């Protein structure tokens with residue numbers, strides 16, 4: 216592709232210094248990846264500023280620079296108002312607008328995104344579609360899994376990989392869309408077919424100014440749905456959530472609502488929620504059918520309804536939906552049971568917000584036959600306001616709580632734990648900074664039929680301390696101590 220070709224795409228009309236015969240090999244936003252004839256886009260980030268790496272890009276063979284701030288360079292420099300936006304526009308064009316050729320479903324909300332995308336993946340696969348997932352756990356293209364740094368990667372990565380997915384025969388892409396991604400324009404230019412809103416409760420107030428600002432970021436998925444390329448676009452919205460109206464108002468496209476209240480288009484009735492099985496009747500104005508899933512709890516009924524609503528819109532037969540939900544196994548790190556045949560229950564779950572912790576703990580409370588022992592911490596360099604709230608929820612529902620570390624990052628874990636527990640009375644909990652010791656203690660203390668909930672890290676396989684990720688997997692540690700206890704008692 217010629218550099219010159221990209222100018223009208225960027226709406227740059229002053230092209231005097233842009234050579235007409237310059238071919239572009241790649242587009243890069245990281246100077247360390249620049250190769251001969253790359254077009255380097257300078258992004259101002261939170262740690263570094265791409266404008267300061269122009270020299271390195273030149274040395275590595277870049278052919279031109281896109282900048283939003285005055286820079287000096289021997290190469291042609293094309294100035295744009297926002298390099299972030301320019302990157303998304305360029306990446307989309309460079310890779311031939313792959314999102315127009317794929318069915319793309321975007322799921323946003325504070326909690327339930329990963330779960331809903333996994334359910335949708337199961338439904339679309341059962342319907343015979345080749346699928347891909349992009350999200351917190353990984354990126355999956357068919358049966359291949361790739362680790363990602365972010366739940367929603369940057370626009371360059373996205374457009375590039377959407378093209379790769381198309382080449383590999385993928386038809387449907389189901390992706391989580393985080394509020395950070397929306398705010399930073401990572402999904403700008405992606406042509407979604409269906410967008411989903413799960414819910415909005417407190418999280419990420421280290422990044423967003425307040426709940427309104429956070430909600431506004433989420434609403435961008437709904438307002439940016441508008442364009443002419445695709446037919447039958449729709450927003451699927453949880454009507455029972457306080458922010459449902461804000462999301463509905465943001466989109467010019469039709470809205471399909473779901474939830475438990477009467478006004479919902481897709482709703483659930485006659486719920487029977489057991490430890491390993493949720494069964495309920497799905498009602499729409501035109502149909503009704505019963506579904507069963509291995510996912511536990513009322514909050515998962517919402518995730519299932521979200522997935523069913525999308526499937527109905529995409530004209531997937533109800534028999535296929537029923538089959539896919541019935542067959543789909545649990546999701547890694549989401550209410551995942553660690554079961555070695557011990558006489559108490561150990562559950563690993565990714566609840567890392569007050570609302571998700573409350574949802575999972577109230578579900579476990581309904582199911583409990585004896586005590587609940589909770590192990591939980593809060594991430595460092597993240598929303599401090601959620602710390603005391605998560606601690607309150609933990610002690611409210613648990614007979615015994617052990618507060619511990621969860622990715623302290625650059626904070627002192629003691630400070631995080633102080634934020635969590637400063638207001639609590641001492642007999643409600645204990646603190647063990649070392650997460651392995653906390654898990655060990657919970658397992659040693661567990662009596663017959665107790666439930667040990669290990670919350671916050673779910674599928675994560677690391678503990679992040681001062682920029683380093685040390686191997687750590689709640690499920691592995693739990694297994695080690697359950698085995699030890701079983702050996703000792705046999």
Ligand SMILES: CC(=O)N[C@H]1[C@@H](OP(=O)(O)OP(=O)(O)OC[C@H]2O[C@@H](n3ccc(=O)[nH]c3=O)[C@H](O)[C@@H]2O)O[C@H](CO)[C@@H](O)[C@@H]1O[C@H](C)C(=O)N[C@@H](C)C(=O)N[C@H](CCC(=O)O)C(=O)O
Pocket residue numbers: 244245246247257258259260261262263264265268364365366367368369393394395396
């Ligand atoms: C706060 C935030 O979102 N940061 C993201 C951002 O990093 P950054 O701004 O620090 O980047 P930077 O290091 O300052 O670099 C700026 C620019 O200089 C360039 N550079 C840098 C160094 C160099 O030698 N040469 C060079 O060209 C970089 O390539 C980049 O283009 O851009 C990076 C690349 O896209 C992201 O990986 C990174 O996510 C970090 C890891 C992160 O932790 N993000 C979290 C907050 C996040 O986004 N989370 C949401 C999920 C939330 C949820 O669902 O709960 C997510 O979608 O992952």
Ligand SMILES: Nc1ncnc2c1ncn2[C@@H]1O[C@H](COP(=O)(O)OP(=O)(O)OP(=O)(O)O)[C@@H](O)[C@H]1O
Pocket residue numbers: 324325326327328329330331351366391413414514515517518548549550564565566567570571572574575673
């Ligand atoms: N619909 C829901 N409402 C409230 N809590 C939920 C819901 N679904 C899942 N949870 C809880 O939130 C945790 C995270 O769920 P999930 O991974 O599906 O959410 P997510 O939105 O992808 O989270 P993240 O923002 O970290 O990517 C689960 O382990 C469970 O405890």
Ligand SMILES: N[C@H](CCC[C@H](N)C(=O)O)C(=O)O
Pocket residue numbers: 366567593594595597621622671672675
């Ligand atoms: N996507 C979330 C994950 C939090 C997981 C928890 N284990 C933590 O590290 O806080 C975030 O970055 O805030």
Ligand SMILES: [Mg+2]
Pocket residue numbers: 328329350351352366391
């Ligand atoms: Mg997720």
